[in-house]
Amino acid sequence: MELGETLLLLLVVCISTFILLSSWSQIARRRQLPPGPAPLPILGNLLELKAHDMLRSFKKLRDQYGPVFTIHLGHRRVVVLYGYKAVKEALVDHAEEFSGRGHLATVDDFVQGFGIAFANGERWKQLRRFTLSTLRNFGMGKRSIEERIQEEAQFLVEEFRKTHGSAFDPTFILSRSVSNVICSTVFGQRFDYEDKDFLSLLTKINENFVLMSATWGQESKNPLSEFHLKTMIMTVLNLFIAGTETVSSTLRFGFLILMKYPEVQAKVAQEIDDVIGRSRVPKVEDRTQMPYTDAVIHEIQRFGDVIPMNLPHAVTRTMQFRGYTLPKGIDVLPLLTSVLRDPDCFSDPENFNPGHFLDEKGHFKKSDAFIPFSTGRRICAGEGLARMELFLYLTSILQHFALTSPVDPMDLDLTPPVSGFANIPPTYPLCAIPR
Structure with missing residues (x-):
């Protein structure tokens, strides 16, 4: 055999050995992780995850591999947690170890780890403390958060009144109203619903926040501080997204559900009449005396399943979890929908049923599996704000209007037209009939 052939053979043997050892190494690493489907080169398991029905794809994998399994999104490994027990064990029982923020391809290049929702480490801890403190001391003593929501709810009532009972699409009007609560916080004032600057702001948010893509310099001389302009801008942006899209989408689901189930709407309206009446503005403290309304709002959030x-x-x-080794930095996806629709926690999870949050005496009943805001260290910082908004908006509208549909309630479809990272409510016409 000539020297050239020998060298070529040696090269082939070396490459083959390297590939074999690399494959063995990957297999060994995968064996330490929770089970899951074998990934394809480059694509990973993307072909097994149907983009138009991701949640059903995850359920199918859960049925095959159990409540903790591994998938590959391209080259990226992700551990998926399915069901109340797995999610609770991770986010609550091991809260610190699961408190990191993973990657989200659609926003990573833009946010670059800035802002409370996507930050990690010390940056996240500082921004969370700051955000929670600011929300607690809302308005620095000048006006309370409740007063701001009450004011905006009354503006929304007037907008509904202008329709004179004719059918309209509530989508954009709800977004403008809910967003105004955040505007009142950040800018110190609300905006008229037709204000050009306000509409421009909402448009820019919906266009992926192009104006926020540049790197900004600091406001602080302390190089260790995370309170510089970009982190503040991104945190405000996070509040706009969380404080506008999620709440307005939940209200849109809620109004649609109440039109489909007029008997539920009638019971809420009666409770409003009994506790609040029709002359004074609803207050947050009324909620404790309105168990049925409280249960309905919880069930709207559970069934609507917005995120x-x-x-x-x-x-x-790096840690051990259920007998598997999870390496530091690996992404984890705790599926909230798998908790909110866990049949071990809710008797009729696929249907709307306020009884999920009522005991046999009609008193409000809490559920540990009610986690629409997530749970653990990364629970949504705006949970308290959102809960206040949902109660005050819904009671203010039903105090003055009966919500009806131009079509038969039996024909109303509650199925989200888009279901993936978010459940987008279907569009629909609504008639607000004065009571």
Whole structure:
């Protein structure tokens, strides 16, 4: 055999050995992770995850591999948690280890780890403390958060009144109203619903926040501080997204549900009449005396399931979880929908039923599986704000109007037309008939 042939053979043997060892190494690493489907080169398991029905794809994998399994999104490994027990064990029992923020391809290049929702480490801790403190001391003593929501709810009532009972699409009017609560916080004032600057702001938010893509310099001389302009801008942006889209989408689901189930709407309206009446503005403290209304709002959030896939988490240190080794930094996807629709926690999970949150005496009943805002260290910082908004908006509207549909309630479809990272409510016409 000539020297050239020998060298070529040696090269082939070396390459083959390298590929074999690499494959063995990957197999060994995968064996330490939770089970899951074998990934294809480059694509990973993307062909097994149907883009138009991701949630059904995850359920199918759960049925095959159990409540904790691994998928590959391209080259990226993701551990998926399915069901109340798995999610609770991770996010609550091991809260610190699962408190990292994972990758979200659609926003990573833009946010670059800035802002409370996508930050990690010390940056996240500082921004969370700051955000929670600011929300607690809302308006620095000048006006309370409740007063701001009450004011905006009354503006929404007037907008509904202008329709004179004719059918209209509530989508954009709800977004403008709910967004105004955040505007009142950030800018110190609300905006008229037709204000050009306000509409421009909402448009820019919906266009992926192009104006926020540049890198900004600091406001602080402390190089260790995370309170510089870009983190503040991104945190405000996070509040606009969380404080506008999620709440307005939940209200849109709620109004649609109440039109489909007029008997539920009638019971809520009666409770409003009994506790609040029709002359004074609803207050947050009324909620404790309105168990049925409270149960209905909880069930709207559970059934509406606006953020079914949750934001991805990441493991902050290498750890053992249910007999598997999760390496530091690996992404974890705790599926909120799998908790909100866990048949072990809710008797009729696929249907709307306020009884999920009522005991046999009609008193409000809490559920540990009610986690539309997630749970653990990464629970939504705006949970308290959102809960206040949902109660005050819904009671203010039903105090003055009966919500009806131009079509037969039996024909109303509650199925989201888009279901993936978010469940987008269907569009529909609504008639607000004065009571």
